[in-house]
Amino acid sequence: MPMLKDPSIKYKPFDPKLTLNDRQWPSKSLTKAPRWLSTDLRDGNQSLPDPMSIPEKKLYFQELVKIGFKEIEVAFPSASQTDFDFTRWCVENAPDDVSIQVLSPCRPDLIRRTIEALKGAKKATVHIYLATSACFRNVVFGMTPEETLQKATECTALVRSLTKDNSQDEVFKQTHWDFEFSPETFSDTSPEFALEVCESVKEAWNPSAENPIIFNLPATVEMATPNVYADQIEYFSRHISHRETVCISLHPHNDRGCAVAAAELAQLAGADRVEGCLFGNGERTGNVDLVTLALNLYTQGYYPNLDFSDMSKVIEVVEKCNKIPVHPRAPYGGQLVVCAFSGSHQDAIKKGFKKYEEQVKSTGDISWTMPYLPLDPKDIGRTYEAIIRVNSQSGKGGASWIILRNLELDLPRGLQVDFSGRVQVESEWKGRELKTKEIVDLFKDKYFLYDVQDEADNETVAMLDIFNLKDYTLTNEGKNRSIVALVSSKSQELELKGLGNGPISALANAISNYFGITFDVVHYNEHSLGKDSNSKAVGYIGVRVGSHERIIWGVGVDEDVTEAGMVALVNTLNGCIRDKLVKV
Ligand SMILES: CC(=O)SCCNC(=O)CCNC(=O)[C@H](O)C(C)(C)COP(=O)(O)OP(=O)(O)OC[C@H]1O[C@@H](n2cnc3c(N)ncnc32)[C@H](O)[C@@H]1OP(=O)(O)O
Numbered sequence: 001m002p003m004l005k006d007p008s009i010k011y012k013p014f015d016p017k018l019t020l021n022d023r024q025w026p027s028k029s030l031t032k033a034p035r036w037l038s039t040d041l042r043d044g045n046q047s048l049p050d051p052m053s054i055p056e057k058k059l060y061f062q063e064l065v066k067i068g069f070k071e072i073e074v075a076f077p078s079a080s081q082t083d084f085d086f087t088r089w090c091v092e093n094a095p096d097d098v099s100i101q102v103l104s105p106c107r108p109d110l111i112r113r114t115i116e117a118l119k120g121a122k123k124a125t126v127h128i129y130l131a132t133s134a135c136f137r138n139v140v141f142g143m144t145p146e147e148t149l150q151k152a153t154e155c156t157a158l159v160r161s162l163t164k165d166n167s168q169d170e171v172f173k174q175t176h177w178d179f180e181f182s183p184e185t186f187s188d189t190s191p192e193f194a195l196e197v198c199e200s201v202k203e204a205w206n207p208s209a210e211n212p213i214i215f216n217l218p219a220t221v222e223m224a225t226p227n228v229y230a231d232q233i234e235y236f237s238r239h240i241s242h243r244e245t246v247c248i249s250l251h252p253h254n255d256r257g258c259a260v261a262a263a264e265l266a267q268l269a270g271a272d273r274v275e276g277c278l279f280g281n282g283e284r285t286g287n288v289d290l291v292t293l294a295l296n297l298y299t300q301g302y303y304p305n306l307d308f309s310d311m312s313k314v315i316e317v318v319e320k321c322n323k324i325p326v327h328p329r330a331p332y333g334g335q336l337v338v339c340a341f342s343g344s345h346q347d348a349i350k351k352g353f354k355k356y357e358e359q360v361k362s363t364g365d366i367s368w369t370m371p372y373l374p375l376d377p378k379d380i381g382r383t384y385e386a387i388i389r390v391n392s393q394s395g396k397g398g399a400s401w402i403i404l405r406n407l408e409l410d411l412p413r414g415l416q417v418d419f420s421g422r423v424q425v426e427s428e429w430k431g432r433e434l435k436t437k438e439i440v441d442l443f444k445d446k447y448f449l450y451d452v453q454d455e456a457d458n459e460t461v462a463m464l465d466i467f468n469l470k471d472y473t474l475t476n477e478g479k480n481r482s483i484v485a486l487v488s489s490k491s492q493e494l495e496l497k498g499l500g501n502g503p504i505s506a507l508a509n510a511i512s513n514y515f516g517i518t519f520d521v522v523h524y525n526e527h528s529l530g531k532d533s534n535s536k537a538v539g540y541i542g543v544r545v546g547s548h549e550r551i552i553w554g555v556g557v558d559e560d561v562t563e564a565g566m567v568a569l570v571n572t573l574n575g576c577i578r579d580k581l582v583k584v
């Protein structure tokens with residue numbers, strides 16, 4: 001029995017050791033982007049089974065710059081020659097406005113090596129960390145609180161002497177130095193002790209309002225619900241002295257699956273900066289996902305200062321370098337998050353797009369109100385074609401969307417229902433999703449939408465012995481129209497004669513007369529295809545034959561709108577012959 005019936009004998013509820021009854025964060029809203037730091041190349045990379053090679057790191061770095069990151073943690077330079085060399089490459093290649101951040105533990109030898117890697121950088125942030133929680137102090141370091149405080153302070157003083165106070169080395173003087181300290185395991189540290197250590201570190205660094213110190217307060221392990229983290233951050237923000245000289249940074253991990261929520265609530269609680277990775281890569285369950293955080297802001301109408309216009313490219317780089325696939329359901333970016341397979345979703349989205357396109361056309365108003373889709377897929381470089389996909393769970397909306405997007409045919413409701421039955425049979429038979437081309441081909445075959453200019457289509461028409469409207473003459477007979485129409489297939493030619501109050505009804509009457517059946521047009525509509533003067537017209541016709549309940553649908557395309565309807569009618573005859581409702 002691996003799971004305990006009484007887990008309380010093993011696990012205790014988290015005690016934040018903090019009472020913040022006058023918390024302010026719950027009544028605030030997020031209205032601007034924080035400072036972002038990507039730690040993909042450090043925290044993300046250190047968690048990969050196969051860390052990135054230098055070419056992969058370069059590719060990733062360039063993508064981060066393209067997205068718009070101005071602070072990038074590029075490595076743990078003392079860890080390996082690869083990390084050191086890559087830091088050197090960043091120093092030489094980073095754009096002037098991008099600050100290169102590197103991480104080191106509070107170990108003087110490693111701090112020296114780390115700072116050596118930054119020589120010549122235009123903008124650099126030295127980031128050191130030391131765990132402050134009782135668990136880590138006792139289990140990992142065997143250090144008292146006083147020893148921890150002393151080590152953090154001494155290492156900060158060392159970084160200061162090697163960077164902003166380094167008067168020995170001219171090259172070091174050229175760099176704009178920032179300093180970041182992480183009381184690692186902050187989420188599990190007594191709030192008073194985290195504050196005490198940070199006050200001492202702050203004094204050792206001596207920041208200013210112009211050059212604030214960064215206190216990165218990590219949820220190294222996510223310990224509790226996000227509101228607890230928010231309280232911890234608000235407590236720190238309200239109690240740290242000279243708040244204007246401090247930038248509060250977040251570094252949430254996702255152990256409980258709440259990293260995004262924690263980062264959002266903690267920003268409400270006063271944080272200025274967020275560290276994380278694209279698509280939440282990182283130790284264990286990952287760092288906070290910066291794509292989600294940024295696009296959450298965007299879909300509230302606030303520009304996140306990160307540009308995901310080419311999401312597919314971002315995913316390509318992330319997957320190539322991390323060698324971990326981005327989950328198809330990853331918020332915003334996942335391949336399946338803008339795809340609807342099920343009938344109700346497709347129906348709502350299709351109606352939503354119709355309304356939206358009308359709204360934009362008639363008023364120019366692009367404000368987004370779309371069932372099921374919080375983000376316009378176009379904003380992240382996705383096409384509308386990919387939104388609706390068709391399988392056995394789909395209704396009429398799905399297949400007709402594909403036909404609309406690919407053939408520009410806005411099918412009448414009855415025809416949608418008719419076609420969706422055919423699609424359903426096909427997808428169940430194949431036991432899988434039907435691809436766009438399969439659906440389009442299915443439609444062309446079912447409604448005889450063959451192109452006379454196309455050789456392959458002509459062969460099909462001949463093989464299936466399908467009737468075409470070859471010629472016709474219409475004459476007025478009082479209020480009525482009389483028709484003589486020539487329809488031909490490969491094997492025969494028929495002369496049909498009839499009378500009606502218009503060309504369509506005259507031809508329907510001619511078919512009735514020839515085959516000795518009732519052939520009633522119960523649905524007719526048409527619309528134009530294309531927007532220019534060469535545009536064609538499409539006609540849709542539904543007929544009821546004899547005593548059959550079923551309506552047989554035909555579609556016809558022609559330069560002339562009347563002829564499009566007549567072609568559609570001849571195609572209903574083809575449908576009747578194929579379905580053996582009419583004998584030739
Ligand atoms: C939460 C985080 O993600 S923190 C970042 C973690 N990232 C990494 O560790 C990736 C790179 N790390 C490495 O390549 C190696 O760990 C190195 C090069 C830094 C150090 O390697 P080693 O010297 O072999 O040490 P090792 O990794 O075995 O153990 C860590 C040692 O550092 C100490 N240590 C751990 N964190 C810190 C810290 N923040 N400050 C000071 N010392 C620390 C540990 O107590 C341990 O000391 P001990 O050997 O006296 O018990």
Ligand SMILES: CC(C)C(=O)C(=O)O
Nearest residue numbers: 129182184185218220
């Ligand atoms: C070094 C720190 C910021 C860290 O990675 C963590 O605590 O998760």
